[in-house]
Structure formats: C-alpha cells, structure tokens
Amino acid sequence: MFAVENGLQGDPRLKAISDAIRVIPHFPKTGIMFQDITTLLLDPVAFKHVVDIFVDRYKHMNISLVAGVEARGFIFGPPIALAIGAKFVPLRKPGKLPGRVISEEYELEYGSDRLEMSVEAVKSDERALIIDDLVATGGTLSASINLLERAGAEVVECACVVGLPKFKGQCKLKGKPLYVLVEPREYDELTLYN
C-alpha cells in the first residue's frame, strides 16, 4: 500500500521526499535505475518528513520492536524506533553480529545471501515493524519476516521509503502488509544533480 492510497493523497511532504531522491542510471549494473536516498539525507526537512510520516502511522500500533535491514535500514529505523519508544534490532550480513544469531537465506539474481538477527533481541509475541529504504523483489524483506517470526515476533508491517508500483493496493509480502511512501523516480537526463 502506498501512502497516497491511505490518506496522504496530496500531502506535499510526499513530493518533497520524492524530489529529494536521486536516480543513478545503470548502478550497480546496466539496466538498473538506482534510487539513491543519500540526497534525501542531505535535506533535513525531507528526511524529517519521512520519519514523521512513519512515526504518525506506527506510534499507536503498539510496536515494541523496529528491525532495520543493513545498511540503509539502519538510517531510517532508529529515528522511528526512538520516536515510538521501540527497541531497534539490526538485521545484518553474515558474521557481523556477535552472540547467538539465527540466519535466513534469500535469493539474489545470481546466487544467494544471508541475513542474521540476534536471538536475544526478540521476545515472544513482540509486535515488530521492519524497515528498509526500498523494496524491489521483496527477497530481503521476506527473509527479514522469516527471521522475526522464527524468533516468535509478530510482524505488523514492512515499511519502505521507495517501492515498485506492484506493491500498490493490498499487495502483501508473505501475508504481511507493506507500506511505501513513494514510487521510484524516473531518470531525467536533463535534470541537474548535485
């Protein structure tokens, strides 16, 4: 579900957020129009809009845990967690987290990767939110959902700043709702970027 479908139609903050995202063509490889959120982070007003919109949505949903996917989920997750009084749980590439971890494999275009989570981070029946900057195939988020459910948490929603249009409406990921702020920007050769 996109923010515009859920009460934020015409909200000027969404345009400010979208305008602050930079498109880098053919990164990391040919054909991919990379949605670069680092320019959003350089715009404190637009960055705050992102956090405010997510906080407004989640502050009354009794979320006790915000999980962020390494590494750009680490940027958006903590400000939300702090504002809603939830803990922040990093979901990391293999070998980075100390202590007892569980890991979940997910598919890449070629090969696979793994995501890990500290088992001690999660109590049973916690209500969790998963954050990443962008959802494309949903592979990383699906692995994240698996990790949290294996540890006994209930995933309330997955939230991303940018999402492909296929996530409009009631599209779910492993049965979990998805909430997205903006669609990917088009690359405009005439636009001057920083």
Added chain:
Amino acid sequence: MQTIISPLLVSHRLSLAPSVPRLLNNHHRAPPSIRLSSHRSTNSLRLFSSAAAAAASASRDSEMATEDVQDPRIAKIASSIRVIPDFPKPGIMFQDITTLLLDTEAFKDTIALFVERYKDKDISVVAGVEARGFIFGPPIALAIGAKFVPMRKPKKLPGKVISEEYSLEYGTDKIEMHVGAVEPGERAIIIDDLIATGGTLAAAIRLLERVGVKIVECACVIELPELKGKDKLGETPLFVLVSSA
C-alpha cells in the same frame, strides 16, 4: 579532547568466568555474554566553554574543564553495552552496542547526550561511518537540523565519490563519500559507535578536510583507550561517553 576517568569508578579488565558454555553448532555462535555494570569506567561528562575546549585540544595532557559533572545517564548507558569475548577473533573483547539499542531509555539518553552537546555548535553535517555510525548519526542529525552524510565501504555509494585509504592490521581498506555531499566551510561532526585504533576515523577526517570541511569533533559511544586511537586524530577533538579498558 582529554578524557578523565572519574575516581569513583575504577577501570576494570574483564576476566572470564571459569566455565564458559559454547555451542558447537555452526549456525549458532554462542560465546557467553558478559554485561559490565559498575565495573566499567565511564567518562565524566565535561562541560566546556568553547575557549576551554580550544585550549584543551591544543594540549592533550592538560585539562581545562570549567565544570566536572558525572552525568547520571552515562552509567546506565555503559551497563547496557554487552562485551563478547573472542569476537570476531580470539583475544578481542567485542563491545556490542546492539544491547544498548534494545534498551529504549539508554538509546534515547545516548542520542540526547550527543544532541545536547552539538545543537548550538552550528553543525551542518553529521557524518556517520558505516555501518554502526548509521544507527547513531541520523537521530543526532535530525535533532540538530544537520544533514546526514554516510561514509561507506568501497563501491556501495552510487554516483561520483571520493575515497581515502587507511591501514588495517594486515593490508588496507577504503572509505568513500559522495562528491557534492558537503561544501567547503561546513562544520561537521563524525560519528561512529566505537573508536579503537582510530584508523577509520582518521580516514574520515582526511576525507572531509580534503573538501574543505571543518571537523568540530569526532564523537563515539565507546573508546578503547589502550589502543590510543585519539592520537591518530590530529587536531580534531574526540568526545566519548564510555571508556572501556
């Protein structure tokens, strides 16, 4: 910045409990978690006037505090950090801040302490070192109205970047930043969870200085003072919340 260990709290070298259960399953590494509470030495939070700070940073051995205040939030933050022995390899006592992130009060206090320190210092840039600097930097940046600039491992940032090499124990690594993210004359702080040898932070300083940015301070949650990372930072002051021997 010179940091002074409060005489009330003694620096304590962690010793392992005699029998330490370890799981042999490959997927579940289970070193014992040992939480240091009052054994951890903590910094006194020093309140400096800007003149005193300048004088203090000019000579690392002198202390020019105008006030000496042990902030009560520091002890709770220190006790929320978990130490994992022999991670990522034998002999290393890993300072695990993920337990701090699970403690909503401690995490909030950590950010508040940095925000209180930097909010009136005209800081327009908060640079955070990948990846744990990404956790602490953005909340600080948002609270003080500064931009957040991620400093990343090679090939992660799209578009034009500048990079700076630094030494590891064996070999070198690189840190990168976007061209155009910062402008000459901007005032920045650099955030990471921990300073060990200071190699990464020193590289981050060099990267920002190359484009004309003034680094007001490096700020970390934890310092490992025995590794003397501070000495690599040149003229740039260091501020930490917790010092761990």
